[in-house]
Amino acid sequence: MTDQLLAAAERFALTLSQYGLQRMTARVMAALLFTQQPTMTAGEISEQLGVSSGAMSGALKTLISLGMIEKVPAPGSRREHFRFRDGAWATLMSQQNAVLALMTDAADDGIEVAGEQTPAGRRLEEMRDFYGYMLREMPGLIDRWQRTRNP
Amino acid sequence: MTDQLLAAAERFALTLSQYGLQRMTARVMAALLFTQQPTMTAGEISEQLGVSSGAMSGALKTLISLGMIEKVPAPGSRREHFRFRDGAWATLMSQQNAVLALMTDAADDGIEVAGEQTPAGRRLEEMRDFYGYMLREMPGLIDRWQRTRNP
DNA sequence: CTGAAGTTTCAGAGATCCGTGAACATTCGG
DNA sequence: CCGAATGTTCACGGATCTCTGAAACTTCAG
Numbered sequence: 001m002t003d004q005l006l007a008a009a010e011r012f013a014l015t016l017s018q019y020g021l022q023r024m025t026a027r028v029m030a031a032l033l034f035t036q037q038p039t040m041t042a043g044e045i046s047e048q049l050g051v052s053s054g055a056m057s058g059a060l061k062t063l064i065s066l067g068m069i070e071k072v073p074a075p076g077s078r079r080e081h082f083r084f085r086d087g088a089w090a091t092l093m094s095q096q097n098a099v100l101a102l103m104t105d106a107a108d109d110g111i112e113v114a115g116e117q118t119p120a121g122r123r124l125e126e127m128r129d130f131y132g133y134m135l136r137e138m139p140g141l142i143d144r145w146q147r148t149r150n151p
Numbered sequence: 152m153t154d155q156l157l158a159a160a161e162r163f164a165l166t167l168s169q170y171g172l173q174r175m176t177a178r179v180m181a182a183l184l185f186t187q188q189p190t191m192t193a194g195e196i197s198e199q200l201g202v203s204s205g206a207m208s209g210a211l212k213t214l215i216s217l218g219m220i221e222k223v224p225a226p227g228s229r230r231e232h233f234r235f236r237d238g239a240w241a242t243l244m245s246q247q248n249a250v251l252a253l254m255t256d257a258a259d260d261g262i263e264v265a266g267e268q269t270p271a272g273r274r275l276e277e278m279r280d281f282y283g284y285m286l287r288e289m290p291g292l293i294d295r296w297q298r299t300r301n302p
Numbered sequence: 303c304t305g306a307a308g309t310t311t312c313a314g315a316g317a318t319c320c321g322t323g324a325a326c327a328t329t330c331g332g
Numbered sequence: 333c334c335g336a337a338t339g340t341t342c343a344c345g346g347a348t349c350t351c352t353g354a355a356a357c358t359t360c361a362g
Binding site: 041042045053054056057058061079080 | 307308309310311312
């Protein structure tokens with residue numbers, strides 16, 4: 001693993017962490033994305049990043065729950081191996097749908113309290129309509145991408 | 152403004168802040184979204200939320216730069232009035248395109264360093280392809296929504 | 303069954319982030 | 333112009349979040 005590749009990985013992690021992802025989670029994701037090995041063990045990652053095994057455990061758990069990485073059934077001797085999942089990015093984007101649904105619901109709640117024919121009600125209706133639209137359209141969009149991959 | 156509406160606003164702000172938005176920014180956004188007035192002044196918002204004017208200034212600046220709210224040219228007497236912008240949500244979603252572009256670029260960088268015919272290169276190609284696809288599709292998606300609004 | 307390697311959990315230290323409050327700047331009515 | 337009302341900036345302190353380190357737990361080879 002060249003220094004240049006390591007540097008690119010860290011740069012990427014830094015960017016991600018500016019967009020809401022925890023720093024350690026971003027670094028671990030980057031490590032698994034940029035490594036030339038097919039998989040890495042928790043120990044390898046924590047050594048490469050120079051962080052404790054405790055931090056590893058947390059970050060790996062998060063990434064698994066996000067559907068970005070997966071445990072690999074240990075080929076032979078050692079312990080847990082991890083790898084970046086095929087289709088991880090599409091999975092990540094799909095999970096945004098939950099957020100869209102949340103926004104739609106929040107708007108509905110607000111409309112109920114505010115009343116439809118009020119300033120707040122009208123504002124909330126625009127919000128509900130927009131997120132409702134996105135919620136209907138996104139799954140198809142992602143689906144179409146997946147179909148171009150696996151025809 | 153009923154207590155019930157205020158409560159719904161705070162609940163909404165809390166949700167937003169769990170998804171990356173700063174707490175204060177989320178609360179101010181919620182106040183302007185849920186108010187029954189057409190506009191609010193900075194003073195009105197900070198009083199309603201019980202926070203300092205300093206915090207207001209920062210939050211309002213952020214929301215303006217995000218394209219979520221706008222200054223209203225002061226109808227008559229007082230100072231700055233603010234209101235939630237028409238089409239704010241679509242604007243917000245459009246700004247995500249910058250993130251998509253960033254991800255695409257990061258992948259390109261990585262591929263250049265890693266080489267195409269390597270494990271890292273192939274992983275990064277999937278990433279580049281996915282974000283490239285989203286980047287091409289999103290503007291049209293949002294455009295179509297805007298066209299249904301203003302035919 | 304035993305012990306070593308690996309992993310998870312968690313309390314607390316350290317770092318980071320955010321809002322306050324006050325000083326400074328700006329704007330507009332008079 | 334002047335000055336009162338409003339807006340902005342920023343250093344500081346408190347709140348929050350994150351990582352470490354160590355102890356407990358798990359798993360597996362022998």
